[in-house]
Amino acid sequence: MARSYPVGQCPECWGWGLLRHYHHCEPCAAWRLDGRVRADCRRCGERRLVNSDTLCRPCLQIIREIDAVWLDNPVSGQPSQLALLMPRQYKHISTPLDRLRGRTRLSHERTTKWQREQAGLDTTKDDPNVCPPAIPGQLTLVRPRRHLTLHHAQRIHHRPVRGYDEAVLVIAAHADRHGLSHSWKVAVSRMVRLALAIRDADGDELAGTDAVSDLPLFAAIVLQLLDHAALLQPGATLSADRKRQRSTALPQAVPPRPRSCAVCLSWGFETTCEPCGNWRRGHDSGPRVAGRCTRCCDTQPLSAGLCRGCTADIATHGPGTLDQPWTQLWLGGPFNARTVAPAGRHVERSTPSPVSPALVNPAQEALFDLPRDWTAVDLNLLPVLSERAQHLVDQFAALATDQRWTDGPRGEGLRTLRVLFACLGADAPIPETEIMRLVTTCPGLSGKRVITFLAERHLLVPDPANQLDSNQQRVEQALEAMPAAFADDVRRWVTVLRGEGRRRRDRAMNWSTVRKYIYAIRPVLLDWQHEVASLREITRDHVELAIKQRKGNIARGVHVGLRSLFRALKQERVIFRDPTRGIVVSAVLILPKNIPSDRLRGLLDQAHRPVTKVVIALAAVHGLRPTDISRALLEDLNLSAGRLVIRRASGRHLIYLDELTHGLIAAWLRHRHERWPKSTNPYLVVSRQTAMDARRQSTSTSTLRTMVERFGVTVSALRADRILDEARQTADPVHLMRLFGICDDIAMKYVYAAHPERQNEVIR
Numbered sequence: 001m002a003r004s005y006p007v008g009q010c011p012e013c014w015g016w017g018l019l020r021h022y023h024h025c026e027p028c029a030a031w032r033l034d035g036r037v038r039a040d041c042r043r044c045g046e047r048r049l050v051n052s053d054t055l056c057r058p059c060l061q062i063i064r065e066i067d068a069v070w071l072d073n074p075v076s077g078q079p080s081q082l083a084l085l086m087p088r089q090y091k092h093i094s095t096p097l098d099r100l101r102g103r104t105r106l107s108h109e110r111t112t113k114w115q116r117e118q119a120g121l122d123t124t125k126d127d128p129n130v131c132p133p134a135i136p137g138q139l140t141l142v143r144p145r146r147h148l149t150l151h152h153a154q155r156i157h158h159r160p161v162r163g164y165d166e167a168v169l170v171i172a173a174h175a176d177r178h179g180l181s182h183s184w185k186v187a188v189s190r191m192v193r194l195a196l197a198i199r200d201a202d203g204d205e206l207a208g209t210d211a212v213s214d215l216p217l218f219a220a221i222v223l224q225l226l227d228h229a230a231l232l233q234p235g236a237t238l239s240a241d242r243k244r245q246r247s248t249a250l251p252q253a254v255p256p257r258p259r260s261c262a263v264c265l266s267w268g269f270e271t272t273c274e275p276c277g278n279w280r281r282g283h284d285s286g287p288r289v290a291g292r293c294t295r296c297c298d299t300q301p302l303s304a305g306l307c308r309g310c311t312a313d314i315a316t317h318g319p320g321t322l323d324q325p326w327t328q329l330w331l332g333g334p335f336n337a338r339t340v341a342p343a344g345r346h347v348e349r350s351t352p353s354p355v356s357p358a359l360v361n362p363a364q365e366a367l368f369d370l371p372r373d374w375t376a377v378d379l380n381l382l383p384v385l386s387e388r389a390q391h392l393v394d395q396f397a398a399l400a401t402d403q404r405w406t407d408g409p410r411g412e413g414l415r416t417l418r419v420l421f422a423c424l425g426a427d428a429p430i431p432e433t434e435i436m437r438l439v440t441t442c443p444g445l446s447g448k449r450v451i452t453f454l455a456e457r458h459l460l461v462p463d464p465a466n467q468l469d470s471n472q473q474r475v476e477q478a479l480e481a482m483p484a485a486f487a488d489d490v491r492r493w494v495t496v497l498r499g500e501g502r503r504r505r506d507r508a509m510n511w512s513t514v515r516k517y518i519y520a521i522r523p524v525l526l527d528w529q530h531e532v533a534s535l536r537e538i539t540r541d542h543v544e545l546a547i548k549q550r551k552g553n554i555a556r557g558v559h560v561g562l563r564s565l566f567r568a569l570k571q572e573r574v575i576f577r578d579p580t581r582g583i584v585v586s587a588v589l590i591l592p593k594n595i596p597s598d599r600l601r602g603l604l605d606q607a608h609r610p611v612t613k614v615v616i617a618l619a620a621v622h623g624l625r626p627t628d629i630s631r632a633l634l635e636d637l638n639l640s641a642g643r644l645v646i647r648r649a650s651g652r653h654l655i656y657l658d659e660l661t662h663g664l665i666a667a668w669l670r671h672r673h674e675r676w677p678k679s680t681n682p683y684l685v686v687s688r689q690t691a692m693d694a695r696r697q698s699t700s701t702s703t704l705r706t707m708v709e710r711f712g713v714t715v716s717a718l719r720a721d722r723i724l725d726e727a728r729q730t731a732d733p734v735h736l737m738r739l740f741g742i743c744d745d746i747a748m749k750y751v752y753a754a755h756p757e758r759q760n761e762v763i764r
Contacts, residue, residue: 268332
């Protein structure tokens with residue numbers, strides 16, 4: 001299902017339309033990411049985000065379109081035009097005015113070389129650091145994936161590259177054949193030069209798959225052009241990840257012109273708008289038959305004698321408009337009127353329904369629980385809410401306004417709350433299972449925020465399944481999927497691991513460790529179910545064969561899991577001998593590796609979200625693990641002293657924040673307060689899911705991984721690179737233990753990885 005975006009007024013440009021980026025329109029969101037500063041605009045005088053000419057985006061657009069005379073007589077206090085933000089008609093203007101008028105940018109001339117390099121504006125046209133040519137014919141041992149940008153292509157703009165002149169002729173012929181512009185030829189020529197530079201850096205005669213897949217743009221068309229110019233290796237194709245991306249090099253189709261919908265006459269870009277198409281197909285009751293509408297007398301697909309335009313008009317303005325022979329025109333696309341139910345249901349209702357007499361009484365006990373069938377409830381003929389229920393709905397609406405929810409989640413939550421209170425009442429607690437059943441049955445409803453709202457007011461009966469630990473739930477699911485011959489023995493093993501065996505003095509393992517054990521041996525047990533009838537028949541040969549069929553850490557995990565399983569069963573006197581006794585599997589030591597410098601360079605500049613910058617800084621500067629970052633508490637942060645305490649099972653680790661990390665955390669806290677001013681989550685790093693969650697959960701490590709994985713790195717890799725770099729500088733394991741709070745074995749592993757020649761030395 002396509003994501004629905006809110007419709008409203010952008011707080012930056014005051015334009016009205018589709019808001020996709022945190023209550024901002026798409027042009028203003030892109031304008032904010034370009035490093036704008038907030039100041040008073042020279043033209044309108046409003047305090048907005050301005051460019052280097054001290055002009056806001058609306059004024060800059062007006063100057064370029066209709067008010068270029070203002071440049072000759074710049075007067076402040078000029079009015080700005082309000083815009084209608086229609087889809088596919090966004091205009092993102094970021095080029096400074098002086099670049100258009102041919103003047104020299106004095107501010108750019110005053111910048112230092114370091115600033116130009118950081119901004120990608122270095123005037124070097126043949127940077128030897130970008131894809132330096134290698135010796136032709138030399139075999140490359142490892143071909144790293146290059147993360148190149150448009151700035152790298154600009155930095156080798158004047159480099160003579162073999163075969164480039166032939167490729168330019170092919171590009172010009174292709175552009176003339178398809179009617180493409182000069183700008184397209186220039187952009188593709190840069191990508192071709194960059195691909196040929198990658199070819200020379202790899203020492204190849206012809207460009208291969210790696211040379212094309214590393215391009216930031218136009219990978220598909222460059223592959224085709226190099227093939228026509230006989231500069232491509234036979235059989236070279238795009239990599240799998242680039243095949244999934246849409247090529248931006250294909251000629252763009254002519255943008256559709258504005259028009260009216262043939263059914264509802266809404267003003268948009270489609271001949272038949274999406275709501276009218278769904279109305280004609282009739283997803284709920286089958287295809288609708290065309291006929292003469294009883295209200296507007298137009299021949300359209302009907303439901304209850306009315307067309308979709310009349311149905312939407314009556315649903316919006318009430319049954320009193322049933323006798324009107326006209327319909328209200330509206331904008332198309334995301335602003336189109338939505339029809340939730342057939343027209344007859346809206347027309348038949350002329351007076352409000354009374355309060356439902358079948359509300360749940362908190363003093364009435366239930367003999368047995370039965371799941372409700374929410375499909376039988378007409379969501380458009382609901383009883384009137386009681387006074388208490390209406391008061392709670394108003395509180396929910398006020399909370400949505402305070403938290404700045406978008407129109408989509410706000411409307412879905414209000415509809416869900418009204419349905420629950422109208423059918424069940426607001427006096428008795430509502431089971432969480434009923435809320436989830438309602439949400440999954442009826443479209444257009446959402447229960448997550450409703451569950452949090454009701455839980456804070458003690459009006460929720462929690463789902464018992466959600467009270468279990470997530471790892472415990474996975475263990476229970478894995479036990480249910482176990483072969484019947486081994487299920488009882490494996491459950492006995494889990495009981496022992498949890499400290500409930502014959503020896504009560506055994507320490508209970510946490511559920512995460514138990515889950516890893518079960519997931520490690522589950523493939524082996526699935527293979528054994530076809531060979532033996534129970535675990536008593538397992539011999540040493542079975543165990544050795546299962547380990548021999550696997551390699552590395554997988555074999556090590558199978559050995560540890562089977563050894564724990566049979567030791568527990570022997571302790572519980574289920575088996576008489578341990579088949580894993582005497583079997584030894586060497587541990588696989590994986591030394592940490594550093595990250596190439598081209599991936600780390602500019603990593604913070606690529607991250608636009610404040611929370612992502614904090615995660616990168618804590619991992620790449622202070623060497624914190626993903627679990628340390630997700631579980632860091634706000635109460636352990638002292639910005640005035642520049643300290644952050646990390647709580648671990650082995651103790652507390654104190655880190656001193658440098659100036660960069662201190663500034664990033666301060667910016668993140670300001671953004672967090674503006675975004676969720678009433679958030680009570682005690683953790684430093686929060687997300688959209690955890691910021692307003694009543695359970696006050698920490699952000700998962702998978703969420704942190706998603707934040708940085710689009711940059712080609714992981715949080716763990718950034719941490720390992722930081723510790724490895726420190727080990728190269730000091731080679732002192734005690735220093736690493738104190739600085740990063742790691743144990744002696746881990747510190748020695750990093751020292752040996754940084755200094756392989758010291759592995760035979762005994763460090764005292």
